[in-house]
Amino acid sequence: MSSSPSPSSALPSSDPTAPSAALHLAVALDGAGWHPAAWREPAARPRELFTARYWADLVTEAERGLLDFVTIEDALGLQSSHFTEPDERTDQLRGRLDAVLIAARVAPLTSHIGLVPTVVATHTEPFHISKAIATLDYVSTGRAGLRVQVSARRNEAAHFGRRTFPAFRFEDLESPAVRELAADLFDEAADYVEVVRRLWDSWDDDAEIRDVATGRFIDRDKLHYIDFEGKYFSVKGPSITPRPPQGQPVVSALAHETSTGAPFRLIGRSADIGYVTPRDARHARAVVTAVRAEQDAAGRADEPLHLFGDLVVFLDDDPAAARARRERLDALAGHPYTSDARVFTGTPAQLADLLQELRQAGLTGFRLRPAVIGHDLPAITRGLVPELQRRGAFRHAYEADTLRGLLGLARPAGRYAATATA
Amino acid sequence: MSKSPDKPLKQIHLAAHFPGVNNTTVWSDPEAGSHIEFSSFAHFARTAERAKFDFLFLAEGLRLREQGGKIYDLDVVGRPDTFAVLTALAAVTEHLGLTGTINSTFNEPYEVARQFASLDHLSGGRAAWNVVTSWDSFTGENFRRGGFLPQEERYSRAKEFLSTAGELFDSWRGDEIVADQETGTFLRDARAGSFVHQGQHFDIQGQFNVPRSPQGRPVIFQAGDSDEGREFAAAGADAIFSRYSTLDEGQAFYTDVKGRLARHGRTHDQLLILPAATFVIADTDAEAEELSREVRRKQVSGATAIKHLEFVWNRDLSAYDPEGPLPDIDPDVGEHTIARGRAQVRMYRDPLATAREWRELAAANKWSIRDLVIETGNRQSFVGSPATVAETINTFVQADASDGFILVPHITPGGLDAFADTVVPLLQERGVFRTEYEGTTLRDHLGLAHPDAGVRTSEPEPESVPASAGH
Numbered sequence: 001m002s003s004s005p006s007p008s009s010a011l012p013s014s015d016p017t018a019p020s021a022a023l024h025l026a027v028a029l030d031g032a033g034w035h036p037a038a039w040r041e042p043a044a045r046p047r048e049l050f051t052a053r054y055w056a057d058l059v060t061e062a063e064r065g066l067l068d069f070v071t072i073e074d075a076l077g078l079q080s081s082h083f084t085e086p087d088e089r090t091d092q093l094r095g096r097l098d099a100v101l102i103a104a105r106v107a108p109l110t111s112h113i114g115l116v117p118t119v120v121a122t123h124t125e126p127f128h129i130s131k132a133i134a135t136l137d138y139v140s141t142g143r144a145g146l147r148v149q150v151s152a153r154r155n156e157a158a159h160f161g162r163r164t165f166p167a168f169r170f171e172d173l174e175s176p177a178v179r180e181l182a183a184d185l186f187d188e189a190a191d192y193v194e195v196v197r198r199l200w201d202s203w204d205d206d207a208e209i210r211d212v213a214t215g216r217f218i219d220r221d222k223l224h225y226i227d228f229e230g231k232y233f234s235v236k237g238p239s240i241t242p243r244p245p246q247g248q249p250v251v252s253a254l255a256h257e258t259s260t261g262a263p264f265r266l267i268g269r270s271a272d273i274g275y276v277t278p279r280d281a282r283h284a285r286a287v288v289t290a291v292r293a294e295q296d297a298a299g300r301a302d303e304p305l306h307l308f309g310d311l312v313v314f315l316d317d318d319p320a321a322a323r324a325r326r327e328r329l330d331a332l333a334g335h336p337y338t339s340d341a342r343v344f345t346g347t348p349a350q351l352a353d354l355l356q357e358l359r360q361a362g363l364t365g366f367r368l369r370p371a372v373i374g375h376d377l378p379a380i381t382r383g384l385v386p387e388l389q390r391r392g393a394f395r396h397a398y399e400a401d402t403l404r405g406l407l408g409l410a411r412p413a414g415r416y417a418a419t420a421t422a
Numbered sequence: 423m424s425k426s427p428d429k430p431l432k433q434i435h436l437a438a439h440f441p442g443v444n445n446t447t448v449w450s451d452p453e454a455g456s457h458i459e460f461s462s463f464a465h466f467a468r469t470a471e472r473a474k475f476d477f478l479f480l481a482e483g484l485r486l487r488e489q490g491g492k493i494y495d496l497d498v499v500g501r502p503d504t505f506a507v508l509t510a511l512a513a514v515t516e517h518l519g520l521t522g523t524i525n526s527t528f529n530e531p532y533e534v535a536r537q538f539a540s541l542d543h544l545s546g547g548r549a550a551w552n553v554v555t556s557w558d559s560f561t562g563e564n565f566r567r568g569g570f571l572p573q574e575e576r577y578s579r580a581k582e583f584l585s586t587a588g589e590l591f592d593s594w595r596g597d598e599i600v601a602d603q604e605t606g607t608f609l610r611d612a613r614a615g616s617f618v619h620q621g622q623h624f625d626i627q628g629q630f631n632v633p634r635s636p637q638g639r640p641v642i643f644q645a646g647d648s649d650e651g652r653e654f655a656a657a658g659a660d661a662i663f664s665r666y667s668t669l670d671e672g673q674a675f676y677t678d679v680k681g682r683l684a685r686h687g688r689t690h691d692q693l694l695i696l697p698a699a700t701f702v703i704a705d706t707d708a709e710a711e712e713l714s715r716e717v718r719r720k721q722v723s724g725a726t727a728i729k730h731l732e733f734v735w736n737r738d739l740s741a742y743d744p745e746g747p748l749p750d751i752d753p754d755v756g757e758h759t760i761a762r763g764r765a766q767v768r769m770y771r772d773p774l775a776t777a778r779e780w781r782e783l784a785a786a787n788k789w790s791i792r793d794l795v796i797e798t799g800n801r802q803s804f805v806g807s808p809a810t811v812a813e814t815i816n817t818f819v820q821a822d823a824s825d826g827f828i829l830v831p832h833i834t835p836g837g838l839d840a841f842a843d844t845v846v847p848l849l850q851e852r853g854v855f856r857t858e859y860e861g862t863t864l865r866d867h868l869g870l871a872h873p874d875a876g877v878r879t880s881e882p883e884p885e886s887v888p889a890s891a892g893h
Contacts, residue, residue, distance in 0.1 A: 046601035135506035236563035
C-alpha cells in the first residue's frame with residue numbers, strides 16, 4: 001500500500017482552496033473531442049476510439065503536461081444531439097467504452113496523473129462502484145477518483161427497465177415535474193456517494209494482521225458494517241475490497257446553477273472537487289459563493305473542497321487560426337457549437353490570462369474540455385502549460401505520487417477506525 | 423504416457439486461478455505476498471503468460487463470509503473488483519486470456535454486457551465470463567435488488583440474463599463504423615446496437631452503446647456438476663469447470679458432458695472441460711509427498727479444523743480441542759446455518775450421516791479432529807516431481823478425462839512460478855503444449871470459432887447457458 005501523501009513544500013499553501021498564483025489543471029476526455037465534428041479533423045483518429053492505444057496515448061500526453069488528472073466521460077446510452085432522447089444521426093461519433101475500465105487499462109502505463117472516470121449513480125450499484133474505484137486506486141497506486149453523474153435520459157432508463165422518466169426538453173428544466181425529478185436524482189446521488197465512501201472506510205487500514213499464532217488473517221474488529229439505510233437503497237457492508245491506498249479516492253461532480261440548488265448541494269455535501277461553469281469572473285464569484293454556502297450548510301466548512309471551472313477550448317498560436325478552426329467545425333456540424341460551459345477560442349497566452357483572472361475569483365483549478373482532443377490536448381500540454389509555468393502559476397514537476405497529494409488533500413483516517421479507538 | 427503413432431496427441435489447455443478466499447491459500451507462508459496489491463496480480467499474470475497459458479481466472483464473492491454471526495477471519499479476506507483488475511492486467515500482458523466471474527443475480531444485463539464488451543476491446547479480444555448466480559438474501563443486503571431469489575427464479579434469471587447479454591453483444595454487426603472523415607459518415611446505420619428484449623425477468627430496449635468487440639462476445643464459462651448444469655453447459659457454454667479426483671470419475675464426467683453436445687447441434691471441440699486442480703512440486707516424488715503433507719497441515723490449522731467441523735455440525739464447536747476426538751453430540755439439523763456466504767457448506771446434505779461416518783473414520787484411524795479434516799479434505803490434485811506432474815496431467819488429457827486444467831497454486835503470487843519453469847517445458851517437449859501463442863484472442867488459444875457477426879434480430883437467442891452455483 002502506498003504511503004500517505006505528504007503535502008510538498010512546493011505547494012503554495014496547506015489550504016488548497018486559498019487563492020494563490022498556482023492553479024490545478026485537468027482535462028476532460030470524451031471521444032474525439034467536445035465539438036460534435038471533432039472526429040473529422042485530421043488529428044482525430046476516429047477509427048481508433050475503441051482501442052487501448054488511443055486512450056493510453058491521450059493520458060500519456062496529459063501526464064507529459066504534468067496535469068493533475070484526466071476525467072473520462074461516460075453514459076449508459078449512445079451520444080445524442082437531443083437533450084433527453086436519442087437521435088438518428090449518422091454524421092457524429094457514436095459509441096463509447098466503460099470509463100472505469102478505460103481508466104484501469106491506462107493506470108499501469110502511467111505513474112503520476114490522476115484518473116477520474118465518470119460513473120452514473122442513477123442506474124448502477126454503489127457496492128460495485130465502491131470496489132471498482134478502490135481497485136482503480138490499487139492498480140494506479142493511489143491515483144483514483146470518480147466523477148458522479150445522474151441521468152434523466154429516458155432511453156438510458158429503458159436499458160435497465162427498472163424506472164421511467166418523463167419526456168422533457170431543455171426549456172422544461174424549471175417546470176415543477178422536472179425540478180422534482182432532478183432533486184430526487186441528486187438526492188439519490190448524494191446517498192450513493194455516502195455509501196461508496198462508507199464502504200471505502202469499512203476496512204481499517206491495518207485490518208489485515210496475518211497473525212500466525214492465532215491463525216487469524218484479519219482482525220475482524222477492524223472491519224465494519226456500514227448499515228446504510230436510505231430512501232433509495234440500503235447497503236450492509238463491509239466492502240469485499242480492503243481500504244484503498246488513498247483511503248478515500250477523490251469524489252467529483254459537475255454542477256450547474258439551477259433554481260432548486262440541487263446540483264450545488266450535491267457538491268457541497270459530497271464532493272472533493274466540484275466542476276462549475278462560470279461565464280466570467282463576476283459569475284465565478286457568485287457561483288463560488290453559492291457552492292460555499294451549500295458546503296457550510298452541509299457542515300463541511302472546514303473541509304477542503306476544490307472548485308474547478310470548466311471551459312471548452314479551441315487553442316492555436318494565432319487567434320485567427322483558432323476562430324477559423326471553430327468556424328470550419330461548425331460548418332461541418334451544420335450549426336454553431338454551444339455548450340453548458342464557456343467556449344474559449346484563442347491562444348495559450350490568452351487562455352492563461354483568463355484562467356488567472358478566474359483563479360482570482362475563487363476557483364482553485366480548471367477542467368479544460370478540448371474541442372478536438374488530437375489538436376487541443378497537445379496545445380494544452382505543450383502551449384498552455386509552459387505559458388503558465390513561465391508565470392509561476394503551474395508546477396514544473398509532479399510533487400506527489402497520489403491524486404490527493406497533487407491536490408493538496410490529506411489522506412483521511414477511516415471514520416470507523418476513529419470511533420473504534422476513541 | 424508414450425506417444426502413440428496411431429492417434430494424434432491432444433493439445434493441453436492450461437489456465438491459472440489467482441489464489442483467493444479459502445483455506446487452499448496458505449497466507450502464513452513467508453513466501454506469501456499481498457493478495458490485493460496490483461503487483462501481485464501482475465506477477466501472477468506475467469508468469470502465466472510466460473508459460474503460454476490460455477487464461478487467468480478470477481473468482482468472486484459479493485459479501486464477506488460469516489460464521490457464527492461473525493466475519494470469518496481464518497482465510498484470506500478481501501479481493502479487488504473483477505472488471506477493474508482484469509482490464510488493468512490487459513496493460514501488462516499481450517496474449518493471456520482474462521476470465522472473470524460475474525454474478526447474474528446482483529447485476530443488470532446492459533451494464534455487464536457493456537463491461538465485458540469494453541474489456542474485450544481494451545484487451546484486444548481476451549475477455550471471458552464465468553457466469554454464476556447468488557441465491558441468498560445475505561449477499562442481497564449489499565444491493566438495491568436486496569431480498570431473496572427463489573432457487574428456480576435464480577436459474578431462470580441467470581438463463582435470461584445470459585441470453586439478453588448475447589442479444590446486446592450481437593446488436594452490432596461489426597461493420598457499422600465507417601468514420602469517413604471526408605464524407606462525414608460516422609455510422610453506416612443509425613440503428614446500430616438496437617435491441618428489444620421482453621422476458622420474465624428483463625423488459626428492456628434501446629441501443630447498446632459499445633460497438634462489436636474483437637471476439638464478438640466474450641468466451642462463456644460455466645461451473646457446476648449437476649445434471650441441470652451439465653445440460654446448460656452442453657447447450658451453449660464454451661467451457662465447463664468440474665471437480666473430480668480420479669481418472670475414472672473424470673472420464674465419466676467428460677463422456678457424459680461431451681455426449682450431450684450432439685443433441686444441441688454442437689461438436690466435441692465446442693465445449694472444453696477444464697477442472698480446477700491444485701499441485702505440489704518438488705525435486706523428487708518423495709520430497710513432493712513430504713511437502714504436500716506440510717502444506718496440508720498449514721492449510722488446516724487447529725482453528726480451521728474446528729470451523730470446518732462446524733459446517734457439518736452446524737453448531738458452535740469452539741470449546742472442542744482440535745487435537746482431540748470428534749464431538750459426541752449430533753449436528754443441529756435446524757433451519758439456521760452457522761456459516762453464510764460459503765457455497766461448499768451445502769455439500770453436506772445429510773449432516774447426521776456425515777457425522778456418524780466421520781466418527782467411525784476417526785475412531786478406526788485414531789484421528790483427531792484436525793487429522794480428520796485434513797484426511798477427508800481435498801487433496802492436492804498433482805503431487806510429485808516435474809516429470810511426474812507433467813506425465814499425470816498428460817495422461818488425464820490424452821485419456822479424455824479433461825481437455826486441460828485450471829491450476830490453483832497455494833501461494834500468492836509466486837505459486838505458479840515452479841510449474842511454469844519446470845512442468846511446462848516437459849509438456850512442450852512432449853509436443854502436447856504450445857511453445858508460442860498462435861493467435862491473439864482467447865478464442866484462438868482455446869480453438870473456438872469466433873461467433874458470426876451480422877446477427878441482427880430482436881428474437882431471443884436459442885436457449886443459452888444459465889449459470890450455476892457460485893464459488
